[in-house]
Amino acid sequence: MGFNPIKMMQARTAMTQFEKRHPKVRGFLESVSADALQEGTVVEVSVTTPQGKNYITNIKVTREDIELFRNARQMSRGRQQEKDV
Numbered sequence: 001m002g003f004n005p006i007k008m009m010q011a012r013t014a015m016t017q018f019e020k021r022h023p024k025v026r027g028f029l030e031s032v033s034a035d036a037l038q039e040g041t042v043v044e045v046s047v048t049t050p051q052g053k054n055y056i057t058n059i060k061v062t063r064e065d066i067e068l069f070r071n072a073r074q075m076s077r078g079r080q081q082e083k084d085v
Helices: 005-021 023-035 063-084
Strands: 042-048 054-060
Touching: 005 023
Parallel strands: none
Antiparallel strands: 042 054
């Protein structure tokens, strides 16, 4: 399966819309990645449905996870630089 530029553009548009709807998320993730994301950190996610049902999970961050996040951040920076041009 090859690179699909149309899907990439759709994903960029969707991400921009997500950031507009949820403006605090980006800053939170940037703060966490700069200050707290290190091997052994526990990341917990909690989701509550409108009916009140709660789902919770967590992971302990590994070196491989950090590398994945670093690569995603670099791709995101490339996307931001394209917007600035």
